Amino acid sequence: SAVISQKPSRDICQRGTSLTIQCQVDSQVTMMFWYRQQPGQSLTLIATANQGSEATYESGFVIDKFPISRPNLTFSTLTVSNMSPEDSSIYLCSVDRVATEAFFGQGTRLTVV
Amino acid sequence: AQSVSQHNHHVILSEAASLELGCNYSYGGTVNLFWYVQYPGQHLQLLLKYFSGDPLVKGIKGFEAEFIKSKFSFNLRKPSVQWSDTAEYFCAVNANDKIIFGKGTRLHILP
Numbered sequence: 001s002a003v004i005s006q007k008p009s010r011d012i013c014q015r016g017t018s019l020t021i022q023c024q025v026d027s028q029v030t031m032m033f034w035y036r037q038q039p040g041q042s043l044t045l046i047a048t049a050n051q052g053s054e055a056t057y058e059s060g061f062v063i064d065k066f067p068i069s070r071p072n073l074t075f076s077t078l079t080v081s082n083m084s085p086e087d088s089s090i091y092l093c094s095v096d097r098v099a100t101e102a103f104f105g106q107g108t109r110l111t112v113v
Numbered sequence: 114a115q116s117v118s119q120h121n122h123h124v125i126l127s128e129a130a131s132l133e134l135g136c137n138y139s140y141g142g143t144v145n146l147f148w149y150v151q152y153p154g155q156h157l158q159l160l161l162k163y164f165s166g167d168p169l170v171k172g173i174k175g176f177e178a179e180f181i182k183s184k185f186s187f188n189l190r191k192p193s194v195q196w197s198d199t200a201e202y203f204c205a206v207n208a209n210d211k212i213i214f215g216k217g218t219r220l221h222i223l224p
Contacts, residue, residue, distance in 0.1 A: 033211065042203060042216040043157075092157075094212070101147060102205075102212050104157045 002027055002095050006105035013083055013112050020079045021108045023093030028073035033094040034066070037107070043092065049076045083112045115140035115208045117215035125221045126194055134189040134218050136178075136204030145207040146187040148178055149214075152200045160202070163187065174198070196224045 003026040013019050023032065031050055035043040046066055047055040055068040069077045080087050093105040120135035138144065148160040161172025168180040178189045187204060199222045204215040 031210065035214075043214040045211060045213065048211055096207070096210075096212055101159050101162055102207075106156045 002029065002103040004093055004095060004103055004105035006093050006108050008108055009106060010109040011111070013110065015084050015112055017083055018079055018081045019083065019110060020077050021091055021093070023076045023078070023105055025074045025095055029095040030073070031096060032070065032076045033096060033102070034068065034076075034078045035092040035094060035104075037090040037092060039089070046078070046091075080110065083110075085112045088112045115144075115206060115213055117204050117206050117213055119202075119204050119215035119218050121218045122216065123219045123221070125223065127223045128196055129193050132189070132191040132194045132198075132220070134202055134204075134220070136187045136189065136215060137185050138187065138204075138206045139185065140206060140208045142208060146178075146180060147205040147207070147212070148172065148176070148187075148189050149203045149205060150200045151203065151217075157203070160189070194220075194222050196222045198222050 005024045007022045033048055034046040036046055037043050045058050046061045047057045049055045049068045049070040051070045051073050065081055067079045088111050090107045090109050092107045094102045096102040116139045118137045146163045149157045150160050151157050160176050161170050161178055163170045163180045171177045176191050178187055180187050201217045201219050203217045205212050
């Protein structure tokens with residue numbers, strides 16, 4: 001299994017500002033994933049973060065809005081830039097050992113006012 | 114692109130009723146399939162998973178799911194639900210090294 005810690009667990013932010021979410025894993029993993037879970041919705045994959053390369057973004061998500069860092073095999077950050085109320089959501093970090101299962105952090109509940 | 118469809122968005126059952134939640138996926142290659150559960154106020158946790166072998170998979174808390182390749186389906190079942198099964202259930206597929214989730218089914222069990 002993997003233990004994933006996310007910080008902050010929740011935040012209330014002013015529109016136009018940016019928030020960086022941190023994700024720490026207790027073991028080295030090749031791929032880390034960032035998801036968004038909007039109110040009443042499923043999890044939507046934002047991007048895949050591999051160490052040593054640029055993140056791969058899913059359709060509808062761009063690097064300028066959601067820059068991601070992956071400085072080593074146990075840590076990643078997701079920044080939500082120039083926030084608007086539509087960005088209010090739960091953001092989840094995940095690691096996925098291929099052919100096993102995905103493990104999730106507890107999420108960051110973001111409210112933009 | 115791969116996708117996951119869950120047929121029921123909201124299901125309400127009485128305790129002891131039988132449960133079946135539908136899940137279909139679209140992907141032509143080899144897939145790994147999952148059901149996750151999210152209890153109120155808690156994070157996602159794995160109920161069960163299928164990788165290969167017996168298409169009938171048993172998970173925690175009495176849940177099981179059957180992989181039917183010809184139908185691209187992976188329906189979740191439980192013969193007798195309990196009030197504590199009230200939660201949101203997500204079907205997911207791992208294809209091309211990333212996990213895609215369905216929209217979820219909100220299950221409400223009446224005591």
